[in-house]
Amino acid sequence: RTRVLDVLKAEGYIRDYSQVDYGNGKSEIEIELKYAEGGPVIREIMRVSKPGRRVYVSVKSIPQVANGLGISILSTPKGVMADHEAREQNVGGEVLCQIF
Template sequence: MNDPISDMLTRIRNSQMRGKSTVETPASKARARVLDVLADEGYIRGYEAKTGKDGHPAFEISLKYYEGTPVIRELKRVSKPGRRVYMSVGDIPQVRQGLGVSIVSTSKGVMSDANARSQNVGGEVLCTIF
């Protein structure tokens, strides 16, 4: 697998389109950090580490819905393996005039765009959520 973050985001997107309550994805530290930001921002209920069907470590992600519609309306990968996107703190985009969130990988860890601005750090923009 070339892009594990993109794979996880696609699994979340597909599961929400199908109305699933949970989705399973292989575990990794990078995925855990992105899931922490999603949980902190209120886009998912949470996640827990477990052993997958094949015996490898996995995360079971609890998806969040509001009145039957998914909380996540749009989930886009920005920085990809073929084209990395780095931005300084002043260039980090606001998603939908601040209603959405960008997830940024900085030297101080993976965080939301608001946290990156408050800590005055830029980095690689992993994805945007609305």
């Protein structure tokens, strides 16, 4: 559940996150958003793959988001990573979401 958040933190889109356990078997993840120049760093998050419609791409067809200003997050055989990492490691996978 937190692998996507690890990518968002590494890419500078969120400040931090923590898991809060309520002790009765329920827990939540608190996300501390990051702000720059008076506005949020994340302008839009678009879910790409959905349970009824999975979107898989090869390394050659990994989409660029907003001409490189945003990122795609992929689930690959080597783990969850940003689009530029997937290109560097020459792996494709399932496109989870796009952020810009």
